[in-house]
Amino acid sequence: MSSLKIDVRELEKKPLFLKGFSSFSDSDLNQSEVKVIGKLSISLTVEKKPEVIQVIGSFDAKVQLICARCLELFSYPLTVKINQDYRSSAHQPSVGATTLKTEDTSIAFFSGDFIEVNDIICEQILLSVPMKPLCQEHCQGLCSQCGQNKNHSNCTCEIIIMDPRLTPLLKLKN
Numbered sequence: 825m826s827s828l829k830i831d832v833r834e835l836e837k838k839p840l841f842l843k844g845f846s847s848f849s850d851s852d853l854n855q856s857e858v859k860v861i862g863k864l865s866i867s868l869t870v871e872k873k874p875e876v877i878q879v880i881g882s883f884d885a886k887v888q889l890i891c892a893r894c895l896e897l898f899s900y901p902l903t904v905k906i907n908q909d910y911r912s913s914a915h916q917p918s919v920g921a922t923t924l925k926t927e928d929t930s931i932a933f934f935s936g937d938f939i940e941v942n943d944i945i946c947e948q949i950l951l952s953v954p955m956k957p958l959c960q961e962h963c964q965g966l967c968s969q970c971g972q973n974k975n976h977s978n979c980t981c982e983i984i985i986m987d988p989r990l991t992p993l994l995k996l997k998n
């Protein structure tokens with residue numbers, strides 16, 4: 825599977841099954857904090873219905889994120905389900921890549937004879953990524969005093985900051 829363009833004319837005859845690995849350009853995501861690592865594993869069924877063209881399936885991706893606490897890069901696996909209806913913009917006066925949200929389904933529009941599957945994949949990746957990604961559930965973050973990553977080693981400045989009453993004890997130990 826090389827291209828993620830669906831030729832709508834082919835759907836007149838039979839549904840289309842897209843299955844395989846696809847490389848993905850990060851520039852498509854248009855967001856520097858999220859990078860796709862490796863290839864996407866895609867499994868989609870595209871079918872022409874009387875009113876719309878239905879794209880159903882899922883994809884797996886691995887993205888690289890920046891931890892909101894310790895600022896380190898980490899990889900984050902995603903499994904995303906897709907259930908998207910497409911309508912030709914020829915039937916819609918307001919042309920564009922705009923997604924029209926109705927009550928429970930969203931309809932995307934395409935122009936010409938092709939649907940760009942990459943567009944919906946981009947959108948879904950960005951929706952699936954957490955707002956404040958953490959490299960691990962209990963990430964310790966960075967020390968606000970010395971900037972050290974506390975996941976790797978503990979610094980002594982923190983104890984004093986956290987509870988000044990401990991200071992005499994620390995002096996005793998030394």
Ligand SMILES: [Zn+2]
Pocket residue numbers: 891892893894895896958959960963964965
């Ligand atoms: Zn972290």
Ligand SMILES: [Zn+2]
Pocket residue numbers: 967968969970971972979980981982
């Ligand atoms: Zn510190």
